[in-house]
Amino acid sequence: MAEKLALPLLIPSPPPPKPFFQDQPQNHHPTAIPTPPPLTPLLQDLLPQQNPKHSPQTQNHLQSPNPYSPIHRTRRRIGKFRDPNKGKPWSHYRLSPQGQHALQTLIGPGFDFTEIDKTLLELFNSQQQESELYMESLSLDILGIIKGLGFYKKCDLAMAVFDWVRNRNDSELLLTGSVVAVIINILGKDSQVSVASSLLHNLHKDGFVVDVYAYTSLITACSSNGRYREAMMVFKKMEEEGCKPTLITYNVILNVYGKMGMPWNKIMAVFEGMKCSGVAPDSYTYNTLISCCRRGSLYEEANEVFEEMKLAGFMPDKVTYNSLLDVYGKSRRPKEAMEVLREMEVNGFSPSIVTCNSLISAYARDGLLEEAMEFKTQMFEKGIKPDVFTYTTLLSGFEKAGKDESAMRVFEEMRSLGINPNICTFNALIKMHGNRGKFTEMMKVFEEIKKCGCTPDIVSWNTLLAVFGQNGMDSEVSGVFKEMKRAGFVAERDTFNTLISAYSRCRSFDQAMAVYKSMLDAGVTPDLSTYNAVLAALARGGIWEQSEKVLAEMKDGRCKPNELTYSSLLHAYANGKATE
Incomplete structure (x- = not known):
């Protein structure tokens, strides 16, 4: 008899929550875990017909003592790449002497936030205002200072400087270059994605036209924080605004599609759209596409991309070979993996620990465990420590x-x-x-x-849900799911699929269907595994009428049924005594 468990479980301190974008974050470091709404208000108010208003959350923390007379604010493009560092690592030597002094003051150990107004005014007043390069020099200093604060991990101070400049009536002359893209990038690295989203939202309301670099920075911030659905929504909003994606934008969104396990046809639709819009792929694009094949074990598609990459004139690099090996490893194709390894060595790339791990994965997944253990021994002989x-x-x-x-x-x-x-x-x-x-x-x-x-990740929680579900322990399933949400995790498709199967095995058919409905309400697209899990639940209950409706939904969603699908439908008929 399986042991019963006392719930709630003793769990570690929860990781940072991953809610959808919030309209009005109260501070840069929320202390409470918010309950994520079903739909994010991401940039919903960025439509031209809405009346722009200043958001109190994006007002300056400290008001300037030298107010300017009001000026009419017109829409202008911000965030356009004009980086004085030319893509090189940040360096304070690219600041003016006055800018360097201001930055050193801001990062000083005894700096008080209340002194920010004084420090920045000294910078502005130190410049020769009659100079033709006055505003350009100031804007470059502002960009450099914000970059520097990001370099020194002072995100809140960088945001305060940005707000201070934005609150000035001449901010439209100062917030040029890549300032907005940089501040969003800093917020993303500090896991403040909701703050970054609200910032872009309010800038648009204030009359700014956000350009591709700012949008791309937000998409990257969402992606690097695992908020893939939000990254897709930003990409969609960006296209709706008529903002043409760049190569970097496409590369990031392709990576997002791969992380989400999107169907290959949708990934290729983005890739083809990229080429049709005149954006030529680079080696990173092809490497990303190959990586996208890992989750579905799409080794044939990965090989096609690999060949197209070479035909396009790009030489495969170490990342290319390791990604392809990883796909073969997850596809249980050790023979093909060895062929890639040979080609890799012929082209002058020595195998690394990543390479060896991909080969061991290929052997292990194909059940060739003795060969996998032997290869591990060879790793030691080659000086590669497992x-x-x-x-x-x-x-x-x-x-x-x-x-x-x-x-x-x-x-x-x-x-x-x-x-x-x-x-x-x-x-x-x-x-x-x-x-x-x-x-x-x-x-x-x-x-x-x-x-x-x-810290337990989403796989840890899903495994517990699956184990308890397989053993018919419905109270434990519900308890684990509650603890999972309390720990700040947002259910994705895999979790929904696991829950549906778990409740199905517990013969809690109403709960299984309630989870399916919640999944649809949350905007999560069902896949083949979802439909098969739902049909299996309905089959166990003999609910054949509902099974037919789900099959119709499946076909409407262009999800091709497989043998398991029809097997579940037949079981539903049999259990419902509707064999006629």
Whole structure:
């Protein structure tokens, strides 16, 4: 009999929440975990017909003591790339002497926020205002100072400087260049995506026309913080505003599509649209496309991209080969992976730990565990020390083969070499114990995550949901899901799919359908796994009429049914005694 668990679970400190964009963040570092709304108000007010108003949240923290007379503010383009550093690392030597002095004052250990007004006014007053280059010099100093504050990880101070300049009536002459793109980039690196979104939103309301560089910075900020759906919404809004994406924009959004596991036809639609708009792909584009093939094990598509890349005149680099090897590894194609390795070495690229891990993954996923262990031995002989990814891949391989003792020997060898487990290692152990019904051991591993300096990720939670669901423990499923939300995680498609299957196995059909409805309400697009999970739930309950409706929805959504789909439909008819 499976052991029952006491809930709520003892969980580590939650990671930063990932809510949708909020209209009015109260500060730059929220202390409470907000409940994410079903739909983000991202840039919803950026439509031309709306009346722009100043948002109190984007007002300057400190008002200038020298007010200017009001001037009419017209729409102008901001964020256009005019970087004095020419893409090189930031350096204070590119600031004027007065700008350097202002920056040194701002980053000083004893600087008080109340002195920001005085410091910036000294900078403005020190310039010769009759000079023709006065405003241009000031704008470059402002850009350099904000970049410098970002370099020194002083995000709040960078935002305060930006607000101070923006509050001036001559700000339209100062906020030129890439200032907006830079401040959004700084906020993104500080995980303040909602603040960055609100900033762009309010700038537009104030009469600014946000350009491609600012939009791209926000898309990048969303992507780097794992907020992929929001990144897609920014991209869509950008196109609606008539803002033409650049090569960098396309590369970022293609990476987002890959991270989200979007269907290959949608990824290729973006790629073809990119070429049709006159934006030529580069080697990074092709490498990203190959990486997009990993999740679906699309090794044939990856090879086609690889060949097109060479035909386009781009030489594959180490990233290209490692990405292709990773696809073959996840596709259980060790033979093809070895061929890529040979081509890689012929072209002068020595195998790295990443290369070796991809090959071990190919062997392990294909069930060739002895070959995988032998290759690990060869790694030592070649002077390449296996890392946590090597051992986690082997552990997962033995777990899937039902060889728990071998899996634990791999784990102990890893620990004996001083290699600390990562969250993927813990997830593999959680899955192994859970699949064997060893729930006490499973939860001990879950609690050990915090002790090792890790934090449970979405896979950790989904694994717990799946394990409890497979064992018909519906109260534990509900408890884990509540704890997951309390920890700040927003359910994505994989979580919804897991929940539907879990409640289905618990014969809680109403709850399974409620989860499906919540998924649709949240704007998450169902995939084949979703529909099959829903149909399996309806089949267990013999609800054949609803099964037919779901099948129709599936076809309307252009999702092609497979054998499992029709098998579930037949079971629904049989269990509903509607075989006629």
